[in-house]
Amino acid sequence: MKKKTGSVEQWLQFVGKDKLQTFQDNFAKAYGVSMIFLDVNGHPLTVGSQNSLFCFTIEKEHSVRCQENFQNDKDTMLNGEPFLHVCPFGITCLYVPVFFNDRLTAFAGIGGLTYDNSTIPENLKNRFHITSYSKEQAGNILTLLDSMLRLLNVNISLTQGEKKQKQDDALPTRLREDRISKREYEIVQLLCKGYSNKQISQQLFISETTVKTHISNILAKLNLHDRMQIVVHYYNKNNGTASAEIDNEEAD
Numbered sequence: 001m002k003k004k005t006g007s008v009e010q011w012l013q014f015v016g017k018d019k020l021q022t023f024q025d026n027f028a029k030a031y032g033v034s035m036i037f038l039d040v041n042g043h044p045l046t047v048g049s050q051n052s053l054f055c056f057t058i059e060k061e062h063s064v065r066c067q068e069n070f071q072n073d074k075d076t077m078l079n080g081e082p083f084l085h086v087c088p089f090g091i092t093c094l095y096v097p098v099f100f101n102d103r104l105t106a107f108a109g110i111g112g113l114t115y116d117n118s119t120i121p122e123n124l125k126n127r128f129h130i131t132s133y134s135k136e137q138a139g140n141i142l143t144l145l146d147s148m149l150r151l152l153n154v155n156i157s158l159t160q161g162e163k164k165q166k167q168d169d170a171l172p173t174r175l176r177e178d179r180i181s182k183r184e185y186e187i188v189q190l191l192c193k194g195y196s197n198k199q200i201s202q203q204l205f206i207s208e209t210t211v212k213t214h215i216s217n218i219l220a221k222l223n224l225h226d227r228m229q230i231v232v233h234y235y236n237k238n239n240g241t242a243s244a245e246i247d248n249e250e251a252d
Helices: 008-015 017-031 053-061 063-077 122-127 135-150 160-170 173-177 182-192 197-204 208-222 227-233 245-251
Strands: 034-039 083-086 092-100 103-115 131-133 241-244
Touching: 008 017, 008 092, 008 103, 017 034, 017 103, 053 063, 053 103, 063 083, 063 092, 083 135, 092 135, 103 135, 131 135, 182 197, 182 208, 182 227, 197 208, 208 227
Parallel strands: 103 131
Antiparallel strands: 034 103, 083 092, 092 103
């Protein structure tokens, strides 16, 4: 099952593309591998570090097979799990997912290395500067990179404007049409239950003066003159009780 993908643009803005490139360059140099970051469609997000001359040479003669191999890797990436894969030509590829806001956002791809007992002859390893690792060592690199990239999986807090918009969107239709805020909505509900200003202040942990201010704002928005008119405005004629129609809408 494919995981939901997130905004790669937002992630790049958060981490900083230059910082990501620097991290990639240093990681590739430290382990003697080639490395690149890709979006969920397999398109490069960074400039490849220490690109493998071996892979470049192979791709010129076997481009179709290399593309098919990468397509298979790309499909596996969408499972959102780190994995290792040895290509048909003996190069070990490591892929690590990047999550942001708990959504699959990008991948780190590592190549240019091989296992100690690979089929690639020693003379070619030396010629093309292919680094050899044991399976355990390659697995350790994969685990380390996965742990590091998980640090980038943060949930960006909504701005105050976005929070207010989200709260307002959650209000019943009639309240939104009347331009009633979330706090005003809470006061309307208590008014419809017959609460006094003092009781409302105690229930919502605000001062009576603040309650009066909110009620004044509600009256102005609805073009009404007193609190009882607010209750009548939201009175539920269907069941004959002084409860707001908005409560019924929420229950639905």
